[in-house]
Amino acid sequence: MSLTSRFFSSSLLALAIAAASQASFATEATPLPADAPADKSIGQLDQVFAFHDAMPTGITVTDNGRLFVNFPKWGDDVAFTVGEIREGQVFPYPDAAFNREDASDPAKGLISVQSVVADGKGRVWLLDTAAPGFAAPKPGGAKLVAVDLASNKVVKTLVFPANVMRTSTYVNDMRFDFRVGKEGTVYVTDSSVSGPGAIIVMDIASGNAVRRLNGAKSTSPDPDFIPVVEGQQALVTKGPDGKPKTLTVASDGIALSADGKTLYFSPLSSRHLYSVSTALLRDPSVSEAQLSAAVKDLGEKGASDGLEADANGAIYAGDYEHNSIRKRFADGRWKTIVHDPRVLWPDTLSIGPDGYLYFVANQLHRQAGFHDGEDLRDKPYSLLRVKIDAAPAPTH
Structure with a gap:
């Protein structure tokens, strides 16, 4: 046999062996076993309530355990924008009439509430964006409304003054401190999707506010x-030119330290946690440049749509990219306390008097606006809780 013939025969033999090997490999492959090593869940979750109608965003737990929730008007059929969970149902709060917009006076009646927060002093506050669907807020409609928990009556309404409002403003979350100011101070995030973000500082007694x-x-x-989120780029919408564009959201989550001296906050479109002295925030002699220089970047915490603080100096942050809740100890250490595939977009955190951290899992990223008009949300949405054995940060 010639050298060429031998080489040709050897090549054919090698190819035949390789083909046989590949065929053998292909026929031997089996589906991945259900018990193959997999991502492990962290934390024991309880479902407190299941929502089968409109999507909730905010939750607050009062010091005697009452539960309040809100439903912003983002496209769902919202029967009422604030409700109380009791007797296995959600009832409009403070009543059905107040949950209807007053066309003659935007300051009266609720338009679209983004957040509810119990203040530790016998009231629950409702943060009305007056901006359904992230539209420009209706003039004179963006407001804070305090409801007395004993009487379930509105006892105070603070309309955001024009000097802190922009056509792009979307007031999102709030924290209270009754240790400063005649009647206290409230800090509110502007989580604009098209304009500048900011922290709005309002004096409760006078209603005066600054950005x-x-x-x-x-x-x-x-x-x-x-x-x-869920392995895919999230919050993708169509820009004015029809091309894909990721929705960007400014300052969103907010938490006040137990001593009231530090405000923690973060944009929704970021993984970083920031902090700043509240004394500097309130001081009109401190310039914006000086204030910005005083802000501390505390590093990455994950992407959050909600923050909370406890009485021990810890900060809690949602991590919507990883179906998680994370805890930052007073010394700066981080620990994941919840990681579960059912925690689909954790939104808003609230610590109850029972030592549990409550939060909503509302599948925000599955809304139709992010999926070419197809609503991928799978009801029900959930109000969940996890035991943390801590009390909420005091407000007074």
Whole structure:
């Protein structure tokens, strides 16, 4: 046999062996076993309530265990924008009439509430964006409403003054401190999707307010941030030119330290946690440049749509990219306390008097606006809780 013939025969033999090997490999493959090593869940979750109608965003637990929730008008059929969970149902709060917009006076009646917070002093506050669907807020409609928990009656309404409002303003979350100011101070995030983010500082007695950290790096979306949820890029919408565009959201989650001296906050479109002295926030002699320089970047915590603080100096943050809740200890250490595939977009955190951390899992990222008009949410949405053996940070 010639050298060429031998080489040709050897090549054919090698190819035949390789083909046989591949065929054998292909026929031997089996589906991945159900008990193969997999991602492990963390934390024992309880479902407190299941929502079968409109999507909730906010939850608060009072010091005697009452549960309040809100439903912003983002496209769902919202029968009432604030409710109380009791007797296995959600009832409009404080009543059905107040949950209807007053066309003659935007300051009266609720338009679209984004957040509810119990203040530790016998009231629950309702944060009305007056901006259904993230539209420009209706003039004179964005407001804070305090409801007395004993009488279930509105006892105070604070309309955001024009000097802190922009056509792009979307007031999102709030924290109270009754240790400063005649009747206390409230800090509110502007989580605009098209304009500057900010921290709005309002004096409760007078209703006077100022915008701080307006358009600062710490209150603005991270330009390099690309959210990934359930393994896919999330919050993708269509831009004015019809091309895909990721929705960006400014300062969102907010938490006040147990001593009231530090405010923690973060843009929704970011993985970083920021903090700043509340004394500097309230001081009109401190310039915006000085205030921005005083902000501390506390590093990455995960992407959050809600923050909370406890009485021991810890901060809790949702991590919507990883179906998780994380805890930052007073010394700066982080620990994941919840990681579960059912925690689909954790939104808003509230610590109850029972030592549980309550939060909503509302599948926000599955809304039709992010999926070419197809609503991928799978009802029910859930109000969940996990034991943390801690009390809420005091407000007074």
